[in-house]
Amino acid sequence: MEAHFVPLALDTYFRGNSQELAFCEAIGAGGNHLAAATASGQRLGGEDMLRLREEDLGPVLAEYRALPEEERRGGLPDPADAAAPKRPLPQAPEGGLVLRGYCCYLKRGTDGAWNKAQRFYYELNPDRWAAETQSDMLWLKREEMRSLAPRSWSLGETMSATEPVRTRFFGTIGIDYMEGSVNALPVRRSELTLTVKEIRGTEAVLQVRGVGEMGISFEEHDREGSNSRGCEVEVEGEAVYDKEKQTFTRFDVAGVGKAWGNKMEYIRREIGIGDYPWRYGIAWKLTAGDSPMDRIPPYNLLHYGTGEPYFGASGP
């Protein structure tokens, strides 16, 4: 891909400054799709719906190469002339923690171990396609991250995450978000602790444990109604805090959850679910934090969330 194209991924709610917005409008980048264009802003591939496959992108490349150089590479505006974006893309907190979460469905194997459960969109359709593992981000501010660090630096010392931190972990990346466009759920009850189990020089190895109960309880939910989601999850893992770097160098946590109910106004899931309630798994890990892909904002930091400030009362 990168040998022939420059790949660009956009949340088109944030189309940038005036020049970037004009570029998106010129090439028709505004929905859930794949588009192709020259640097100068000429749309390629016609009105066809493109896919990430050679048979779709090969003709786009041929079309591009047939253009005169000026149309391929010329006409870029001076960024200094751009008006500021109306919706600036949020930036990760300086010195904070950036985690990526993953979510998938689970099933038990014959040996009792958890395995990933393959689900399909439009399962009964011959053209069904498999649901991919979902991912999302979590941001902690510097002081929130350090509130999880050891203080006395002694074995057995336990830090309990504050309520805003627990709410963010469990309500946004502790829920089942396999279905896509899934808002955070309110957290009814949660615990998240980090216990020092080993000291290695400047590093403390911490055991992470926690539970969360989110959304509507199973007993109170309406299986046939909309906005009836709820779930519970148990998490375990290991984190490493480096006191010289004053940051976490590892934050690997996994969880098993049980989920029920229906998303928003919909009462039929697009992904086939056999069990009820169904089981899901989550995984959290640190990102390197230096690639554009690792710097995308958490879904629930944006306007799609519950309306609660992402960083709580102290948020930006």
Added chain:
Amino acid sequence: MHFAQTWIWWESHMKTSHPFPSWRFCLSLVLWSVLAGFPRAAGQAEDDPSRGEVHDWEHLHRIVQPAEGESPWRKIGWLTDITAARQQAAEEDKPLVIFTAADGSPLGRT
């Protein structure tokens, strides 16, 4: 005092002088509570997220993440800055492929 002796003492000394129910009633109540509560307790254990289901968190951490080959688009070095991407495309004389989503980054939850 032995348990049986305790009950005998209770029956002979307390039952008639205090407004307590009979020991049979108490025993029945205890047994009923245990038996009636057992399925509920079992149900609670089934529903309780802190019942130790994670078992092997490292295995779970590994399998929850995308499997090798599951989402090949994740291997692509997507840019997210439009101006920077246009400049790179002009410099390298390549077309842009733009992956868009209207409700969240296509690289995350959408």
